Amino acid sequence: MLGISKMAAGVEPSATLAAAARARQLKSEGKDVLDFSVGEPDFPTPKFICEAGNLAISQGKTRYTPASGTIELRKTIASWYESEYGLLVTPEQVIVSGGAKQSIHNTLAALVGPGDEVIIPTPYWVSYGDLVKMTGATAVLVQTTLDDGFKMTRDQLERAITPQTKLLMLNSPSNPTGAVYTRAELIDFAEVVVGRNIGVISDEIYEKLVFGNAKATCFATLNPALAERVITISGVSKTYAMTGWRIGWAIGPKHVVSAMGNIQSQETSNPCSISQEAARAALTGEQGFLVPMVKEFEARRDLVCSGLNEIPGIRCFVPDGAFYAFFDISETFGKAVTGGPFFSDTEFCKAALDHALVCLVQGSAFGAPGHARLSFAASRSQLEEGLRRLARWLATTP
């Protein structure tokens, strides 16, 4: 048997994709599963974007493009940052990849390796830990709690930095918690990273999905000294409901982006030519569809969080952004419940799927045991039914 490399053997499959696969399997067996594991908007890609994709095909834009993306799209992205945030970057500082996930991977591959440390506020997006591991660097987890609003403090950050620290990974709005750092909190972090000479990957993929008075901040704009140490990540997957098109990007210092371009040129060549044209249309087209989409996510947030908080044993954080409810389930551990008693979030989620036909993702996949994540990128009627099922299941004894 061929031996698996040490690197590959250390990589876990994405827990969210694994949960979705389990839900699909049960559905194929005829079970009426409600799948709240997925991290993608349930809205269709807006029509004008699909039309731009069709047009690209009919115009023959179906060939290789430059490895780092077409100059037109990189220019569009650079202009978008200027008009949205006043961030001035040249197209050479922009690289387009097959999704933000690839952008993050390439950033890490370009910047860290064995012996380096990467600070990750926790709970963190499921892929961060494994992407860091694949480079041979060490992830240093900074634990935050529901009572702290799932936010790292300046003091925690300062204490986590060692001479080996190369990068901090920020994600605001956050997946899985939906926490959104304020501008003032991020200015504090900016001071620390400049003072301690470390870099930052700022994953801002949920920047347009914020509720109430919350506002997403483009971290790179906070301090002129950040230009040489911040890599901003975003993409079209979440804002434009374009998860399947696979377009994300990274913006950063020219030499880092150029190194990422070399990696990408050997790895996948260019991102999909048709999707690049669609992404260009997304960024330059009419943005009106966003307002009702965000309003709908906010209404679902209210529905889901209040519903979960009414269930005995569950304590749900109320997120300011993204489309996930992240909740503490530890009070249910050890109780007499159908399918239980369970003593971990993994057992809880397995029992929820088996006995309530509700698919969630265990918090330990995000570095937060004792919690679970529910994606509210589903219809209100599905969410109401899911809440009913969870409440009924947790109230029944074997």
Ligand SMILES: Cc1ncc(COP(=O)(O)O)c(C=O)c1O
């Ligand atoms: C925080 C975060 N970053 C990056 C991504 C990756 O997005 P993409 O579809 O562009 O690869 C996701 C997707 O779930 C995410 O939640």
